[in-house]
Amino acid sequence: MASALQTAYDQRLRDGAIRADPGQAAALAPLVRLEGELADADAGPGLKRLFVKPRSHRGVYLVGPVGRGKSMLMDLFYETVPIARKRRTHFHVFMGEIHRLIDAWRKGDAGARKARFGQHKGDDPIVPVAEVVAAEARLLCFDEFQVTDIADAMILGRLFTALFERGVTLVATSNRLPDQLYLNGINRQLFLPFIDLLKSKAEVVVIAGPHDYRLDRLRAAGTWFSPADAGHTEAFDGLWRDMLGHEDEDGETLEVLGRKLHFPHAAGGLLRASFASLCSVALGPNDYVALAERFHTVFLEGLPTLTPQRREEARRLVVLIDALYEARTHLIVLADAEPVALYPAGDGSFEFERTASRLQEMRSAGWLEARQG
Structure with missing residues (x-):
């Protein structure tokens, strides 16, 4: 047959x-x-x-x-x-x-x-x-x-x-x-x-051929979408749907130090989360490390231009990006501005320059090529 x-x-x-x-x-x-x-x-x-x-x-x-x-x-x-x-x-x-x-x-x-x-x-x-x-x-x-x-x-x-x-x-x-x-x-x-x-x-x-079909999608679409206007939002949404393919957003719950963190928009190694859900709540380094270890690709949306009044959120963003960077995570971002303009002034804005540099690196072709497994 x-x-x-x-x-x-x-x-x-x-x-x-x-x-x-x-x-x-x-x-x-x-x-x-x-x-x-x-x-x-x-x-x-x-x-x-x-x-x-x-x-x-x-x-x-x-x-x-x-x-x-x-x-x-x-x-x-x-x-x-x-x-x-x-x-x-x-x-x-x-x-x-x-x-x-x-x-x-x-x-x-x-x-x-x-x-x-x-x-x-x-x-x-x-x-x-x-x-x-x-x-x-x-x-x-x-x-x-x-x-x-x-x-x-x-x-x-x-x-x-x-x-x-x-x-x-x-x-x-x-x-x-x-x-x-x-x-x-x-x-x-x-x-x-x-x-x-x-x-x-x-x-x-x-199966270890040299061609990475997932990277084709990221190279074609890009990984940094700003400003967060209708066109970029549509492109960001489209890339998420394309990466999901036939997958369902089953969601995922991580347990960190006895606490449960629920992410409703997750499928396998893919996570889609908002800036507010990750940086406007009381999360810390252990939470971000657990997230980075669990997901190989993170879609981060709603990343605003930060002001001095939001320095705690800026600090959490720094810690989040550090964790994703160390884990060699693919990061796709829908933001109000380019990395260098995200936090121009306020407590920690000088230190934020390192995070902006890492964000620039994480959107580069070299970063995409280096990510394995």
Whole structure:
């Protein structure tokens, strides 16, 4: 049977929606292989499927720098693979749901557990949580697979062992090879069995071609839009939509020193936030560092020309830009003025010159080229 994935990819090439890329073409083969295996598993007699335990297939783990088309390939696979019970989401969104399910099991009485999980006995939440996930999807497609949180790291091995035993198959994109996940993390030796499990259950495919398609968009559109008139606002909005592609703005909540920071306009490694939400509220260095570590691209809108009366907001902007600069973040800005004119006078305006210089550097072609992973 012809591959629907290969057909869809070839059609995009003919339409000019994508360009021929040897790295992407090589990554198609394992996805086509998995497409066929999943289709064959669904093709057996109906009664047989009812009584045969579902089997996990060897998935695909697409890894490489940002902008190489990993998410595009996974999305095309997800759209064309002929199975009904499937789910595509960002890995951090999925893990947030897992922690909420674990919390619900631990806090629920017998009735609440029965209603949510269909069972109620035992203290270990991993098996009932895995059964809920497996009942909803036999194919899980994760974008931006990464592990930085110790709470995630300590449960992943047991969770995915239970999922694979229940016939779940994994496809994922990541900027990190499996051996680089949770690198230098606390108690990392306890995480190593999960790395071995992941490599045994998913074919690792490196896409590391020289062309960064995400940068094409940023180069073409620019990253600094000022003044914030109708034309520049429309261009800023258009670039955000283009970078989002088919993604949903799921939002993201970061926990910093026990406090929760919610960002409603976030998708994967992309964040859109206003100056007021980041600099007119009581945020500090730890908050900005956490933000910079979490998002590879930040759209900052509503950046005003600052006055001496807004010196505290100017100070926070300095700290925010320092954090983004050190993290090599892509920054796209909708502002009232050019960087050098943002804070011309007031306490700290002399020190702000360094921030203006950094903002100029962060909009340069050299900065865009240097940003990796």
